[in-house]
Amino acid sequence: MNIDIVQHSPALILAVPLLFAFLTPIVARISEKGRDAIFFLGLFIMAFFVSVMAYEVYTVGGWSYVFGGGTVTPNGTGSSFFRILFVADGISAMASITLTISAIGAAIYSYKFMEHDTGLNKFNTLFLLMIAGVNGMVLTGDLFNLFVWFEVASVSSAALIAFKNYEGEAVEAALKYMILSVVAGLFFLLSIGFLYGQYGVLNFQLLAENITGTNLDKIALTILVVVLALKAGAVPLHFIIPDAYSMAPGSVTAVLVVASQAGLWVLFRVVFTLYGLAVNTFTLGWIVIVLGILSMFIGVTMALVQKTVKRLMAYHAISQTGYMLLGVGVGLAVLGQPEMDIYGRLAMEGGIFHIINHAMYKGLLFMTAGVIIYETGKRKLDELGGLGHSMKWTMVFFMIGALAIAGIPPFNGFASKLMIYKSVYSFNPLLSIIAMVVSILTLASFVKVFHSIFMGPKDESVSKTTEAPKPMLLGMAILAGVVILFSLFPGLVVSTIVEPAVEALGVIV
């Protein structure tokens, strides 16, 4: 009974968090310590399987894993005609790596962050369920299975948003997040119906082979693009994101950022592999670019006028998502044309590299905001001031995150933004200029936050604040370490992680 771990790693990446999520209530009855041990054990075993899968994908190449099927056929045909199929390729490997790093950082951070709250076994279960949901959304190669994991991720993240109750506002944010996710899920179900009705197949690869651009396919594509843009937080649909990020507990927001980026990963997989050249990619590319530009500009201008820390950072998450949409939108616009090799591939690499960069420094920033609220209990920028004197480490982490998000040269934000600027400039100079202006405005708003929180005289009302407890600093240190690692060796990251992801977009393994 030799179990080939490598071959089964996609399934085990899902099974382990789910198993430990459901074990938590039982173990919690026996001992509180046991429950936290189970929580971290589950995360580290999942991290092991993610690294095994990623190593296999980057050395040998992707494969697809059929649940309950007879043998694991390399290209997923044969008996897997009607079975649920997981695809382990460049995209899922990179997305799982992003999720694992921020999940481990957030888990260590939340060990101390959540200690004043009751009902912690529910928190652990929901946290693991959200991770399983996001991993499922990214790994799956089956359209309806994608809907199931989309709902699992939405339900668990809505419940986590409503976990800490700030006089009912958190519940309101969770309710809105849930209503929109459910309505979007129903439209998603409609588009699954359109595609299944026409082609009788739900599997990404077989659908991609026989999709022709009929009108019904265009309607299904529109619904898929808009639903996934809603999950990712592009501008006309971004309204739930600021409420959700600002009301969720600090550690949950770091993973929530990756959960909405899973919407982006799936959007790229749908647009590139499922539809590819069956639809007029120039217009589709321009639609994604317009979504990106809107998200960038409106996200940052809204952030400038914000009054609370987390809401400001939430709007920045939206504007950074605009960068990713812009990068990959340019790649999509020139798909199939010769320019693809000149700047299209570079734009896609920049967009996708920006996803993992953003997940790292945005998680870091939200954790610093969480520390400030954990220590002072105040959320509004006007009431905070002079915290730099007592919170040295948090200030250092905040500066690393703020410089990275603003795209200051040595940091990883700049590496991916430079790739986007260069390639988008040769596609259309105006877009690149807008991107640079938005980057300057991002820096402006983070200077505002830094000044109003950390600088200024030592305030008596917040004088008793001490530095954040050790686990929270460790959680932030992990993410800051990854940010610094990516900023020192961008070439390494691009060649090992980002290029296979761009390769995987073109062809389903």
Next chain:
Amino acid sequence: MINQLVLVREWHPLVLILIGLIVGLVVYVIYRLGNPSFKETRYKREPFLSGNVSPGESKALHIGGSNLYWGFTRALKKYFKPLVGAHTGIVNDYLYWFIITIAIVMVVLYFV
């Protein structure tokens, strides 16, 4: 090998950090050449707050929070007022935007 490891299409973070270190070194050398006995005298007087008494190291000095960019927001009021107004917080408006975006994208994809 280092080049392959770090270079991202002509962007080389280590070169920048190296340059930063060198410039830092030069600045430090110039700082050390300075005359340590120089007393900072010129700006000894209090900053001129148009006659008001300076509130000292209290919280009042700290302009922070939302009114840091009041000039920027006031100048672009015509742009910010509708933009901030659009974020009404009512679930129905959020769903309007969702349906409107689907309609627009469907029309654009159909006709172009």
Next chain:
Amino acid sequence: MNWEAILMTIPYMTVVILFMIGLFTVLFKKNLIKIIMGIAIMQNAANLFLVSLAYRRGEYAPIFTSAESTEMVMPTAHALTLTSIVIGLATTALLLSFVIMIKKHYGSINTDDVRRCKE
């Protein structure tokens, strides 16, 4: 007039009508409970749409042990509908408990009052 074809589209017409009713309720009604009812109507419409996709004229239900003939309908659409119903239950239960908590904190479930997270 090809009555045959028109009769075949009746299920899909019902789906459209139901979906529009649900969408109308969700978009224009101000009471949160009514919005959740609208979502439930839309869920039923989506389920009906999935089931009506699987209809094949003259084929039998895919019950293996009592099959009159080997002409059986492909049951994937029914499996999808089952999962969608289960998900519908989970989301409605979560939405309703949120509404209960909002009623406790805000004292009203009208969407015009439930808008502290704005701007």
Next chain:
Amino acid sequence: MNWKMSRIVRTVTNFLIVPIIVYGIYLVLHGHLTPGGGFQGGAVIASSTALLIIAYGTLGEHEKDLSSVEALGLTLFILIALLGIGTTMFYNFLAGAGGVFGGTIPEGINPGYINTGGTVPLMNIFVGLEVTAALSLIIWMMSKETFVINSEKKEVKD
């Protein structure tokens, strides 16, 4: 404040509970033969819990037990799926292997034998367990909230 229905309702509920639960268990067990299965059977059994809550006003201090039963059902479901990891996850290793649910399915029209489904009936049982506990918990939590509002007769503007 225990809010109870009248004695007639309580006695009728005592009689009604048994057939509902038996029918629910039938649905769960024959999931792989007749329409029904884990979720539907669990929902039927959970309706008996709803009946209990309405009649007796309270379910007693069983929240912890219910959430443990739910967690147990789901864990066993995942373990059964993982046991088939030899070939792939969710592999039906019991089908046709003799043993508890491994009987071979006879050809042609037959009433359907319970001993045939492989891991499917086991999964049905675990899902039935989980859904019964989950739905009862949901109904109990929601009714606990509304009982509190009604019983305190708080003036709540609507």
